[in-house]
Amino acid sequence: MENDAAIGAYEYTCYRINNGFVKGIHLVNRKELTFLERIYIFEAFKGILITSTHFFKNIFLHTAHLLGFLKGQSAAVTIQYPDEKREYAPRLRTRHRLVQREDGSPRCVACMLCETVCPAKCIYIIAGEDPDPNIEKVAKKFDIDLGKCVYCGFCVEVCPEDAIRMDTQIMDIAAYSREEMLLDMDELLHPGSRKNG
C-alpha cells in the first residue's frame, strides 16, 4: 500500500498489488489541526502529563504492593532482559529446529520444499542417499541463515515430514559477524547448543 499524494483536505491512497497493479483508491478525510495543536507546546505538555501520570501511578502502586496493599491492582513491570526472560506463547515462531527420529537421525528427507518456498532464500540443503533403503534421501547439509530469515514459518508449514519446527522458544539472534548468524545442521538438531544462543 502506498500513500501517493494529498489533495487539499483529502489524501488518496493507492493499493498496489502484484507488480504495481492499482486495486483501488481510498479517500481519507484529513483532520485539520487546531491552532493549539499547530503551536505544539500544549500537545507537548499533554504528552508529559500522560507520562508523569503513569510514572507516579506506578511508583504509588509498587510502594503499596511492598506494604501489602492494593495487591489486586497491577503496576507496570520492567523485565531486566537478558538477565530475566519472560515466557513466550507456545504458538510464537522462535528459532528453528530439526526434528529427530527415535534413532537420533534427522527426520528431514531432503525434499527441498522448504528451501523452495522460503521467501528469503535462506535455507541451504545438500541431499545425499540414506543408508536405509526405505528412505530415498537424507539431508547431508542443512543450513539456515538467520540474518536473512523473516520468521514467516512457511518452511514449517510446507514440510511433509514435520521435520522442521519453530518452537525452541529461543529468540536471541545476536552475533558478532554475518557468518555466526548461520545455523548449521548440528545446531538445528541440538537447539541452544551454541554459547550465545
Ligand code: SF4
Ligand atoms: S521462517 Fe520463512 S524466511 Fe525463515 S527459513 Fe523459514 S521459510 Fe525461510
Ligand code: SF4
Ligand atoms: S520440507 Fe521438511 S523434509 Fe523437505 S527438506 Fe525441508 S525440512 Fe526436509
